[in-house]
Amino acid sequence: MANLRARVGALVAILAFFPFFTFAQNNTTVAASTFFLSETETQFSINVANDSDDVFIYSTSPAYSWVGFGFGAKMENSLMFIMYPSKDGDNVTISPRIGSKKAEPTFTSAVDLEVLPGTTVNDNGMFVLRAVCRKCRTWPGGFLDVKSTAQPMIYAFGHGYPLYSDSKSANLKRHIRYGHYSMDMVAATGLGGVPANSPMLSGVQLKGKMTRDHDRANLAHAIIGCLALFVIWPLNVLFAGFFKNIRIHVGISVVIMAFLVVAYALGISTSAQFNRSQDYKTPHQVFAFIALAPIVLMSLLPIPSISKLHTLIPRLHTPMVSTSFLLLVLTGGLGLHLSSQARPVILGYTAVSLMVFIFITVLTSCIRRRGSAYARANNRKRVGEEDDNMVMLKKMDESRSSSKASFTQGSGTQSREFGADGQDRNQRGLYGGGTMPGPQYLLNMHPGVPVHKW
Ligand SMILES: *[C@@H]1O[C@H](CO)[C@@H](O)[C@H](O)[C@H]1NC(C)=O
Ligand SMILES: *[C@@H]1O[C@H](CO)[C@@H](O)[C@H](O)[C@H]1NC(C)=O
Ligand SMILES: *[C@@H]1O[C@H](CO)[C@@H](O)[C@H](O)[C@H]1NC(C)=O
Numbered sequence: 001m002a003n004l005r006a007r008v009g010a011l012v013a014i015l016a017f018f019p020f021f022t023f024a025q026n027n028t029t030v031a032a033s034t035f036f037l038s039e040t041e042t043q044f045s046i047n048v049a050n051d052s053d054d055v056f057i058y059s060t061s062p063a064y065s066w067v068g069f070g071f072g073a074k075m076e077n078s079l080m081f082i083m084y085p086s087k088d089g090d091n092v093t094i095s096p097r098i099g100s101k102k103a104e105p106t107f108t109s110a111v112d113l114e115v116l117p118g119t120t121v122n123d124n125g126m127f128v129l130r131a132v133c134r135k136c137r138t139w140p141g142g143f144l145d146v147k148s149t150a151q152p153m154i155y156a157f158g159h160g161y162p163l164y165s166d167s168k169s170a171n172l173k174r175h176i177r178y179g180h181y182s183m184d185m186v187a188a189t190g191l192g193g194v195p196a197n198s199p200m201l202s203g204v205q206l207k208g209k210m211t212r213d214h215d216r217a218n219l220a221h222a223i224i225g226c227l228a229l230f231v232i233w234p235l236n237v238l239f240a241g242f243f244k245n246i247r248i249h250v251g252i253s254v255v256i257m258a259f260l261v262v263a264y265a266l267g268i269s270t271s272a273q274f275n276r277s278q279d280y281k282t283p284h285q286v287f288a289f290i291a292l293a294p295i296v297l298m299s300l301l302p303i304p305s306i307s308k309l310h311t312l313i314p315r316l317h318t319p320m321v322s323t324s325f326l327l328l329v330l331t332g333g334l335g336l337h338l339s340s341q342a343r344p345v346i347l348g349y350t351a352v353s354l355m356v357f358i359f360i361t362v363l364t365s366c367i368r369r370r371g372s373a374y375a376r377a378n379n380r381k382r383v384g385e386e387d388d389n390m391v392m393l394k395k396m397d398e399s400r401s402s403s404k405a406s407f408t409q410g411s412g413t414q415s416r417e418f419g420a421d422g423q424d425r426n427q428r429g430l431y432g433g434g435t436m437p438g439p440q441y442l443l444n445m446h447p448g449v450p451v452h453k454w
């Protein structure tokens with residue numbers, strides 16, 4: 001019984017203790033203007049000292065990812081204060097940055113920001129920042145109008161991924177939400193001091209609602225790249241290696257190339273957005289450019305006039321395809337790392353890569369062991385992959401020369417169209433006799449070449 005009473009007593013003591021902590025923030029009479037967002041309990045208060053050039057800042061927000069506030073109507077040339085948890089997660093890193101148009105803001109050492117005692121990440125997972133900014137009233141590209149009753153301001157929240165860093169130039173992910181407001185600097189002017197915790201707007205006009213941001217170009221970059229690599233690519237291996245259908249193979253290859261071109265273009269357009277990627281030095285970008293070499297070789301070598309140059313050239317197609325695939329998969333993984341994706345996304349990507357890799361490997365070894373459908377249909381025994389390359393090239397060459405023939409012969413091929421002679425019958429078997437534009441059309445790319453009708 002005494003034991004229970006002691007426990008209840010301890011509980012009461014703890015409960016009694018809590019209000020002391022939560023209300024420990026004194027309601028001092030420091031002049032301030034306060035931005036407050038009830039959804040996240042985010043507060044950002046400014047005090048403009050009237051006895052010095054100092055600007056005092058008090059801010060609190062949930063300590064996940066980053067939160068930023070900036071002086072100015074838009075990102076460009078705005079002086080921003082970006083806050084994120086420190087490396088150990090028990091303090092706040094505050095990074096003054098200068099914004100640029102549609103790109104990640106850059107750390108600036110032009111302002112002198114001093115973090116004051118009381119700055120912490122508290123038990124509720126909220127960070128509390130108490131700071132004084134010296135030389136903050138002008139910065140490269142802008143200034144703070146302390147006489148303004150409606151100083152334009154911006155704010156933004158980063159993605160909910162864990163960003164823990166002591167570095168003031170830590171790489172940021174693009175904001176997920178942002179908004180605008182104006183702040184009364186006259187009301188914020190008074191005796192210098194850190195503003196108090198205050199969960200209400202004061203001297204602030206919100207301008208519009210918080211905007212949800214979408215990084216559609218980057219998302220499309222990832223999705224188009226993955227579709228090309230994990231859906232269309234294995235289909236192509238299936239059609240090329242197993243069904244030996246040169247027409248469909250060339251067609252699908254062109255589609256893959258189109259997807260890759262779009263993915264590369266979107267990637268390049270996104271690169272300028274972030275400090276870390278604008279010099280094209282990240283592993284993701286380096287691998288993407290290295291991968292171009294086997295991709296170009298893989299696409300050019302099967303062209304008959306090139307493949308005829310040396311007997312070795314046709315054998316290079318398969319190794320080039322494998323090299324391109326591996327490099328592109330690696331590039332994709334490095335891209336997820338570069339964009340700080342969550343672990344499940346990276347694990348999912350790895351799993352899909354492995355599955356597709358196993359699928360292609362099993363398919364290829366099946367083709368090697370059993371011979372392709374085409375080879376079996378033609379009673380050829382144990383056809384190797386290199387031989388398959390030769391077979392495909394021969395087909396491509398035949399189709400090309402026959403398209404040339406039809407072109408030069410013009411309307412004189414009427415009798416061939418009826419398939420009277422044996423050679424034509426043979427070719428009909430090779431190409432499946434469909435009516436879709438043949439490889440000769442895709443390869444020659446001459447708009448003037450008529451599509452040959454079998
Ligand atoms: C809070 O304000 C009261 C007077 O309003 C003062 O006596 C007290 O020292 C202040 N506490 C802190 C922690 O500043
Ligand atoms: C956080 O860092 C500031 C400045 O270095 C310091 O004054 C404060 O005491 C630190 N807070 C904690 C909880 O370590
Ligand atoms: C990128 O960040 C580094 C490190 O903070 C900085 O020195 C450099 O000026 C930045 N570059 C650009 C173009 O923003």
Ligand SMILES: *[C@@H]1O[C@H](CO)[C@@H](O)[C@H](O)[C@H]1NC(C)=O
Pocket residue numbers: 031050051189190191
């Ligand atoms: C600064 O503002 C306070 C009121 O917050 C006032 O009492 C004081 O006289 C002002 N000082 C100057 C130098 O204007």
Ligand SMILES: *[C@@H]1O[C@H](CO)[C@@H](O)[C@H](O)[C@H]1NC(C)=O
Pocket residue numbers: 027197198199
């Ligand atoms: C602080 O005190 C002032 C007047 O003394 C009052 O108007 C204001 O509501 C108080 N703020 C908080 C957050 O308690």
